[in-house]
Amino acid sequence: MPDGAKPVLDVRGLQTVFRTRGGDVHAVNSVSFHLKPGELLGVVGESGSGKSVTMMSLIGLLPMPPAEVRAGEVLLGDVDILKITPEQLRDVRGRRIGFVFQDPMTSLNPVFTVGNQVMEPLLRHMNMDKKQAFARAVELMELVGIPDATRRMKDYPHQFSGGMRQRVMIAIALACDPEVLIADEPTTALDVTIQAQIIELVKDLRTKLGMAIVWITHDLGVIAGIADRVMVMYGGQVVEQAPVKELFANPQHPYTRALLKTIPSVSGQREARLKVIEGQPPILGAAPTACPFKPRCGHAFDRCGNENPQRRALGADPVGYGHDVACHWDARTGGPV
Ligand SMILES: Nc1ncnc2c1ncn2[C@@H]1O[C@H](COP(=O)(O)OP(=O)(O)O)[C@@H](O)[C@H]1O
Ligand SMILES: [Mg+2]
Known part of the structure; x- marks a missing residue:
């Protein structure tokens, strides 16, 4: 900076x-x-x-x-x-300005596929057609570390774990390069483990983007x-x-x-x-x-x-x-x- x-x-x-x-x-x-x-x-x-x-x-x-x-x-x-x-x-x-909130289950719409929701801001703000938005959405899902991104575009939010849903929210927030x-x-x-992974992801994305x-x-x-x-x-x-x-x-x-x-100190007793x-x-x-x-x-x-x-x-x-x-x-x- x-x-x-x-x-x-x-x-x-x-x-x-x-x-x-x-x-x-x-x-x-x-x-x-x-x-x-x-x-x-x-x-x-x-x-x-x-x-x-x-x-x-x-x-x-x-x-x-x-x-x-x-x-x-x-x-x-x-x-x-x-x-x-x-x-x-x-x-x-x-x-x-992109934003990510605490609970991705209430932020993602349960009735639309994850792919649709990642494509939405691209279609709305970035002047892309469906094909371009699909390709970019797959890239974004890969960027946030969702394995097998192309196939997972068709899945619904409940088919993702909490950590993976939060990754989807980050992909949506970052879609238009805010x-x-x-x-x-x-x-x-x-x-705690998933929390640490998300923090690492954000650190990494920040360096990249x-x-x-x-x-x-x-x-x-x-x-x-x-x-x-x-x-x-x-x-x-x-x-x-x-x-x-x-x-x-x-x-x-x-x-x-x-x-x-x-x-908590690293060495301290939990209690x-x-x-x-x-x-x-x-x-x-x-x-x-x-x-x-x-x-x-x-x-x-x-x-x-x-x-x-x-x-x-x-x-x-x-x-x-x-x-x-x-x-x-x-x-x-x-x-x-
Ligand atoms: N819809 C609301 N109506 C009345 N008070 C609210 C509403 N939403 C938040 N508040 C009050 O605003 C204050 C700040 O809340 P919030 O910003 O959510 O706190 P934090 O995010 O730091 O936990 C709290 O006292 C909360 O009760
Ligand atoms: Mg709060």
Whole structure:
């Protein structure tokens, strides 16, 4: 990734709210991040922290209502894709941004053959005829490591294993050679061996194809092996962001530090390995006026209850390009900032 390269995707101040009978749910609060060409950004945070809603907001996949994107810009190249028409956005989604979700059984249509589903984006976006699309679909199935690809084109999703279905989803996501691939917990439903194979596949494809990737997971261990940069989310906000080595060597936010302690050590006993962070994630009922992590934080002081901390840069880099953290406590001094 060339330094200083213009981001392929630049998200600024994204705010998404669900309007429900019980009141508004502030799922995404002023989230900003960028993605440089060819880079892999890992997004971590426990369940409910706003990872999926962030990504679905920016590609227009949330049901609206109840969802409402209240603020923000999502620049894909020079175009704000929050401002384009639904037809233009559909085109962006199929062609320029590919995505893979957790459960390939609900993402694949059970009544169509796998071949048909891999051919679909090629026919729709790439101006191919059926013969060309078939040939390209076979190539894509081979690319993602599906054995005997030509024959398997005629099979239905239920005839594939979970790991093979996820490979099919990756083939579909990559069909139109997108600039950005968004993978939302793509291996969570798979067993550990298959999970490792899918991660290897994505690493390999990234080298071959050079797209930028957003990889969402609640598992920092996975991130350690694949990401260039990591964004940590908590309570609908970005609480810390840094290059991967820096984040592991020098975590600043008390939440990140707690998350790192939950990673099983290679040599550790299974029972002793899995620690959980005590306390409950926040209820996102109101726009936050305090730090969302305060109730679970061992370092909180008065200011944390009165003011939601802004992201501040560590070192000389401007926010977003080096290491930044949203916390009133300074991990380096052990006192207030
Ligand atoms: N359809 C919905 N209606 C109301 N709230 C929702 C809806 N979908 C998601 N949320 C809320 O948005 C928050 C973020 O969810 P999500 O992005 O799915 O978390 P993550 O992907 O990090 O596990 C959660 O508090 C969740 O309850
Ligand atoms: Mg999710």
